[in-house]
Amino acid sequence: MVAYQANPTLANGDKIASRLQISTDNRSGIGLLFLLSGTMNAKHRLVVSRFPTDQAVLAEVASSGFDVKFLEQVFIKRLSSYKALLLEHATPANGFWSGSATDRQAGGAGENISEYWLNDFLDADFSETPAAGTRRLANALKQAIKANPSLTSKGEIASASSLAASVFKGKTTSIKAFCQHFGFSIGTVQTIQAHLQKSSLYDKSFKFDSGEFKTIAPYRTVELNTGAILTAPNDEFENVFVKSTNTLGDVKYIATGRINDQRLTKK
Numbered sequence: 001m002v003a004y005q006a007n008p009t010l011a012n013g014d015k016i017a018s019r020l021q022i023s024t025d026n027r028s029g030i031g032l033l034f035l036l037s038g039t040m041n042a043k044h045r046l047v048v049s050r051f052p053t054d055q056a057v058l059a060e061v062a063s064s065g066f067d068v069k070f071l072e073q074v075f076i077k078r079l080s081s082y083k084a085l086l087l088e089h090a091t092p093a094n095g096f097w098s099g100s101a102t103d104r105q106a107g108g109a110g111e112n113i114s115e116y117w118l119n120d121f122l123d124a125d126f127s128e129t130p131a132a133g134t135r136r137l138a139n140a141l142k143q144a145i146k147a148n149p150s151l152t153s154k155g156e157i158a159s160a161s162s163l164a165a166s167v168f169k170g171k172t173t174s175i176k177a178f179c180q181h182f183g184f185s186i187g188t189v190q191t192i193q194a195h196l197q198k199s200s201l202y203d204k205s206f207k208f209d210s211g212e213f214k215t216i217a218p219y220r221t222v223e224l225n226t227g228a229i230l231t232a233p234n235d236e237f238e239n240v241f242v243k244s245t246n247t248l249g250d251v252k253y254i255a256t257g258r259i260n261d262q263r264l265t266k267k
Contacts, residue, residue, distance in 0.1 A: 002092045005046045008037045016048065023120035029053040044092045048085040050117075052105060081105050083117050098127060113172075126172065126205050133206020136196070137175050138216035143195040144188070153188040158237075160184070161217055165235040168208035176202050222253070230255075 004012040013035050020033060029052060036047040060067045083103045089095020101122065103113040118124055126133075138161075145157040160182040167181070175196070179189050193202055220237040222230045230253055232240040241253040 001046055001048070001087065002096050004035060005037045005044055005087075005092050005096070008035065020050065020121050023116050025114070025116045040088070043088050043090050046085075046087045046092070046096070048087075050083045052081060083114070085122065126207065128204055128206040130207040130209040131212045133174075133204065134209040134212040135216055136201060137178060137208075138213050140175060140192050140195045142217055144191040147195070148188065148191040150187060153185065153191060156182065156184050156188050157192075158220055158222075161234050162220055162237045163235075164208075165210040165213055169210045170208065172205055172207050174203055174205045224251070228253075 001016060004016060016035060017033050020031070024031065031053065032051045034047070034049040034051070036045075036049075038045055058069045060069075081104055083101075083105060085099055085101050087096045087099040101113060101118060101124070103117055105114070141157050141161055145154050148154060148157075160178070163182075164178070168178070173181075175192065179192065184192070193199065196202060214233075214235065217234050219231055220234045222241075224230075230241055240257075241255050244252045244254075246252075
């Protein structure tokens with residue numbers, strides 16, 4: 001790509017196209033590849049974009065009526081169906097190692113980018129490390145559950161935290177996608193956003209690290225108005241305690257097991 005930006009010839013462009021050809025998973029059929037290079041505000045810029053093929057219907061008016069044909073491998077202009085990469089830097093050889101990628105075919109959000117587009121073709125990964133992104137999520141959840149006085153919000157966050165390790169293990173997500181997956185209420189989302197250093201971090205994609213999440217939020221505790229306090233490993237809480245609720249809103253937790261230890265501690 002650095003070579004193409006410096007000398008945008010068909011031969012240099014063909015090398016990029018050939019790499020994409022051997023990397024694609026073929027789900028979209030034959031693709032149409034665009035390579036655009038130039039300068040903007042003293043920075044060199046390269047845009048790589050891929051459009052998939054589609055089917056189209058050709059209808060021509062004839063004396064006997066319409067002549068309808070189905071056309072295969074047609075490229076249709078759709079703003080919602082393409083993959084793209086943007087590289088921009090004053091010195092391409094030094095700065096083209098990072099850029100912005102999107103996959104509108106898969107939904108546009110970072111966590112939906114096709115594996116072959118990001119990993120195989122670009123040989124890239126998200127700039128956010130799994131540990132750093134997961135740590136930011138876990139800390140935001142911990143601070144939000146402490147700050148939000150709503151028991152509903154506390155319950156949403158607690159339940160999501162218990163399931164997070166199994167739901168997102170090894171998957172790419174963002175704090176926004178995490179909140180959407182568990183259907184957090186507006187109040188819960190706003191509290192989580194308030195505990196991020198920058199608003200842009202809400203959309204920043206990262207690969208979920210189950211081990212790191214457990215390190216930041218290893219245990220979940222429920223305190224009842226009777227004075228009872230229940231504690232268990234966060235990702236096992238729902239299995240350790242079986243919960244039931246009556247029509248008055250009172251809850252009952254049932255735990256089954258053998259006593260390993262007993263102790264007196266401060267609350």
